[in-house]
Amino acid sequence: MSNKDQWFYPDELSGDLRDTGLSPAQITETITAAWEYTRASIPEFTNWERYLAEVRFNAIAIVAECSGDLLDIASEGPVLGYDLDELIDTLFAGTPGHESMAREFRGALLFMQEKTSGRRDTLLWHRYANALAYSPRDWFRIRDCDGLARFTMAAALACNDIDTDWPQEEEFRFLAELVLILYDTVAFYKHRAEGEICNTWAYADPSLRQEVYGQFREALWALDTAWSRRPDRRCLTTFIRNVGGPIHMTMRRYRFVEDGLTIGEPETTQMVDYARRHAKLWYRLDAIPETDRADEPFHKIMTDKDRLLFDGFADMLKRPEEENCSHCHRQGVYGTDDLGQFSGVQLCSACLQDWTAYLTTFAARARGTLPLAFAKA
Ligand SMILES: [Zn+2]
Incomplete structure (x- = not known):
């Protein structure tokens, strides 16, 4: 099998990402992955x-996920050569998400960048790890931001010139939960190869994956049936259906062809090593000790929270330590050196039960907010 990839993307993107510290090969692969x-x-x-603005947001996110030291999202200057405010205006001006999606994107980038910065024991990173594990509801809201779930759904609406009557906060939360469970379940081994801190199954009981995926896929069809005649909502169920599984076969960022036309194979030491070397633009969250004490970014970010974090995120990060469960297993450094492990707080059995109850009641919780169709007899 040939190792030489050929890349395709529109000519309009040919001049992007120059002079950003990325090699020509990395630029081409990043733009291609963003386009795909x-x-x-x-x-x-x-x-x-x-649509082009959305591709550029994806390009920025892909770099942040892999080489966070090449950008500084907290600064007011250009990010990888892009004027972020201008991109936000292009994509969201005239929509209900103009201000909130700017915060959503900056908040996502901030922690993607923090993840790949090599810093592992800052207050910011610890507070983030604690916030992720605090409750399933908070988890899904932060993962929604991290995974650019509602951001991409908002982009889908904007790219289709649907500028009014967007989903409300609770609807966005359920839609994000739906896509993230599906995506995280399929990406389980990929994320473990990366030592991810942001996969649902790093917290919830992994033995429930099959059952829960089945339930969420059913909920997606119930929603899709209800929205199939809503032109202003179909782009959202299309997004969820594609990101919830098929992209692992269609996008070259995943290893479908390399892994013998399979998805969901357990990771190997070789895959972990590929992730470490950024093959396919992956990143391995090793538990590297901090060698050069970096600035502590926590307080600076809190003072700029209305620009950098979604509404409510700062409160999750400021939560006093004593409000966290004292039985869950916390660590000094969040990252992992072991094969078959995620990063992050390991939940105690009582917390695990709460998460199980949350995950297995999605349809019942969502029904009052999303118009899930009832099953045929
Ligand atoms: Zn606990």
């Missing part, structure tokens, strides 16, 4: 300018 992700997650659109 946009095509796979938002296959239909009516507004090309907004």
